[in-house]
Amino acid sequence: MGALSLSWETLELHTAQPFGIARWTHSVYPRTFVTFTQDGVRGQGEAAPNAFYGETRATVEGVLPLLSGALEDPWDWDGLGARLAARMPQGHPSARCALEMAAVDWCARAVGRPAWQLLGLSPLPLPESSYTVSIAALDDMRRQAREAAARGHRALKVKLGTDHDEAIVEALRGEAPGVALRVDANAAWTRPQARRMLDVLAAARAELVEQPLAAGDLEGHAALRGVSAVPIVADESLHHVGDVLALARAFDGVNLKLAKLGGPLQALRALRLARAAGLQVMMGCMIESSLGIAAAAALAGACDWADLDGALLLADDPYAGLEWTAGQLARPVGPGWGVERR
Ligand SMILES: [Mg+2]
Incomplete structure (x- = not known):
């Protein structure tokens, strides 16, 4: 060479x-x-x-x-x-x-060839990605949800961990009654808070809740899972491929992100382990360009949920080539990750 x-x-x-x-x-x-x-x-x-x-x-x-x-x-x-x-x-x-x-x-x-083919992944359609409503004043969050639903997004993810989470969930459910509502507490709740919020989330027909408790609190998550009607998904509790099996006793699913696991090959190992352990799988992302999102999308067809809106939130994405229809991302067809520098 x-x-x-x-x-x-x-x-x-x-x-x-x-x-x-x-x-x-x-x-x-x-x-x-x-x-x-x-x-x-x-x-x-x-x-x-x-x-x-x-x-x-x-x-x-x-x-x-x-x-x-x-x-x-x-x-x-x-x-x-x-x-x-x-x-x-x-x-x-x-x-x-x-x-x-x-x-x-x-x-x-x-x-x-496209990278997903080289990785041996099936040409399945990708699950529809959620679109994130970020923490802001309640009226602003309502507006974000209303506008996203009007653009055709059918899954919204809302970031919680405020002193008025219940009001946020109820407001968004009222604003966008037809969307799948995913909730991410980003490790911000105490055990009693989380227990109370489970009832709010069930009433609002939330599709899942991500990381209600602190990253290290597996006991707390296991107890919540025992009483929750809403699937509980690990994000901050998962740092490394080697964490996956231990999380299976405390969570219903895991959120895989390339940037925290060490890349697409590590994420693919984590995905296989999660499936073997009976976990559901979300393909997630950071705020990142369409290059990082394209690499995550390569694996998303093998996942239950996609949360890949990181580049959609950018004003200055330096990469182009992903085709979005609201939250639905088409499989990239170009070689490699399928995106090119603008
Ligand atoms: Mg998260």
Whole structure:
């Protein structure tokens, strides 16, 4: 093989509206885009660092110079994890993700196929993605829900963890009676709060609730699950492929995100384990460009739920090629992840 090169640049992406969850509200998201080049073929990946998982722009940019040799043989996917581990300590999942994404993209482009085909995934339609209503004043949240439903979104996800969560759920259910309503507490509730909210969610016909309690509270989640009519899905409790089996006793499902698990190959391992353990699976995302979303979409056809609106919330998505009809994303057909830099 010819000489390889690895380069990267960080772009500050902006959401069209400030995006708020229980822990924070931001509108600027630094994302680092990695390009791996060999034999005239380019593979690309995206690092979407999240402070909750111990990463920042600085940690991503600091670790990437150590990693270029890890793509020495981009076809050796099984060995990639060991080569990354040899070059850096634990952690850095979004930096690992960018490298995994670049390796798979490179291989798929080298043979002119979509990455999902190279991963051996079925050409199933993707589940319809939810569209996120972010934490804001109640009237603003009503407006977000009304406008999303009018645009044709049939699944909304609402971020909770305020002092008026019950009012939010009731307002959104009233505003958009026909949509599937998914709720994400982002680990913000206490056990008694969560227990009370389960009744509110059941009455509002919520489709699922994500991460009601703190990440480490498996006992609390197991107890909630025992009395909940609404499926309970782990997000912040899942950091690593190795967590999946332990979560099966406390949750009904898991939310897989490439940037926290270390990339599409790790997410695919987590998906297989989750299925083996009888868990339902959501394919999720961070706020990230259409490159990161395309990689998540490659796996979403094998999942029960998709939550892939990260790039739809951006004002300045640097990648193009995904075709959305409201919340329905078409399978990318181009080579690799199927998106190109604008
Ligand atoms: Mg979540």
